[in-house]
Amino acid sequence: MALKQVLVTGATGRTGALVLQKLLQHPEEFNAFGFARSQAKAQDLFGSVDRFFFGDITAKDTLTAALEGCHCLVILTSATPRMKAPPAPGERPEFEFEPGGMPEAVDYQGQINQIDAAIAAGVQHIVLVGSMGGTQENHPLNKLGQGNILIWKRKAEAYLIDAGIGSGVDYTIIRAGGLLDQPGGVRELLVGKDDVLLTQAPNGIAPSIPRADVAEVVVQALRCPTAKNKAFDVISKPENDATAIVTTDFAPLFAQTTPDL
Numbered sequence: 463m464a465l466k467q468v469l470v471t472g473a474t475g476r477t478g479a480l481v482l483q484k485l486l487q488h489p490e491e492f493n494a495f496g497f498a499r500s501q502a503k504a505q506d507l508f509g510s511v512d513r514f515f516f517g518d519i520t521a522k523d524t525l526t527a528a529l530e531g532c533h534c535l536v537i538l539t540s541a542t543p544r545m546k547a548p549p550a551p552g553e554r555p556e557f558e559f560e561p562g563g564m565p566e567a568v569d570y571q572g573q574i575n576q577i578d579a580a581i582a583a584g585v586q587h588i589v590l591v592g593s594m595g596g597t598q599e600n601h602p603l604n605k606l607g608q609g610n611i612l613i614w615k616r617k618a619e620a621y622l623i624d625a626g627i628g629s630g631v632d633y634t635i636i637r638a639g640g641l642l643d644q645p646g647g648v649r650e651l652l653v654g655k656d657d658v659l660l661t662q663a664p665n666g667i668a669p670s671i672p673r674a675d676v677a678e679v680v681v682q683a684l685r686c687p688t689a690k691n692k693a694f695d696v697i698s699k700p701e702n703d704a705t706a707i708v709t710t711d712f713a714p715l716f717a718q719t720t721p722d723l
C-alpha cells in the first residue's frame with residue numbers, strides 16, 4: 463500500500479489532536495503531520511513538535527511548506543467563541559471571538575486559504591470537518607459573538623465542492639452534531655443531510671457524537687473510496703442504546719452518504 467502523506471490542521475484542537483494521534487498510530491499507512499499556531503500547545507499535547515508545521519490559516523503563505531508533498535488535507539480548524547465575562551446573576555453570558563478570529567476570517571477565508579493552497583500543492587483529497595446546523599440561519603450558534611459561524615462554515619463547504627469540481631480534488635465533508643468528550647468506538651453512528659437529524663433523529667435521541675468517533679470517521683474517510691465526493695451530517699446513538707449496532711465497518715456507512723451540500 464502506498465504511504466499517504468496527510469496534513470491535519472487544527473491539530474492542537476480537541477478533535478484535530480485525536481485525528482493526528484490516530485494517524486500517527488499507523489506509520490505504515492500514513493505519513494502524518496499537524497499544522498498549528500502554538501508550538502507550546504503542540505509540545506504539551508504530543509511531547510514533541512517533530513511532526514508539526516506552524517503557521518496561521520489566515521496567512522495563506524504559512525501553509526505552503528506544510529502542504530508540500532501531501533496527498534490529503536484534513537481541515538479541523540475553527541473559530542471558537544469565548545465568554546466575555548461571567549454573567550451577573552440572572553443575566554445571559556455574552557460571547558466574543560479573539561481579535562482576527564471571527565468566523566468570516568477563520569471558517570470562511572481561512573478554509574478557502576487551505577483549500578486553495580492544497581489544490582496548488584497537488585493534494586488529491588480534502589476532508590473538511592464542519593458542523594450541523596448550517597441550514598438554519600437562526601440557529602443559536604450563529605448569534606454567538608454575532609459571528610454567524612454556521613453560515614460561514616456552510617459557505618466554505620460550498621467553496622470546497624466547487625473547487626473540487628474545477629480541479630478534480632476529491633472532497634469529504636463531515637458535519638458533526640454536538641461534540642462530546644466521551645470514548646469512541648462504542649456507539650452506532652448515523653448519517654444524514656440538511657440537518658434532518660437535528661429535529662428528526664430516531665427515538666428523539668440527542669444529535670451529538672463523541673469527538674473520538676468524529677476522528678475515526680475522518681481516518682476511515684481517508685481510507686475508504688466510498689467517502690470521496692460526499693457531504694453528510696453525522697451523529698451517534700447513545701452508548702448502550704438497546705437498538706444500537708456499534709459501527710465498526712465504515713464502508714456501508716459512507717455508502718449511505720451523497721455528493722453535494
Ligand code: NAP
Nearest residue numbers: 472474475476477499518519539540592593638639640641
Ligand atoms: P477546537 O478544539 O475548537 O479546535 C479548533 C482548532 O482551530 C484549534 O486547534 C485552533 O488552534 C485552530 N485554529 C483556530 N484559528 C486558527 C488559525 N487562525 N490558524 C490556525 N489554527 C487555528 O475544535 P473542536 O471543538 O474539536 O471542533 C472541531 C470541529 O467540529 C470544528 O469545526 C467545530 O466547529 C465543529 N463542531 C463543533 C461542535 C461542538 O459541539 N463544539 C459541534 C459540531 C461541530 P489553537 O489550538 O491554537 O487554539
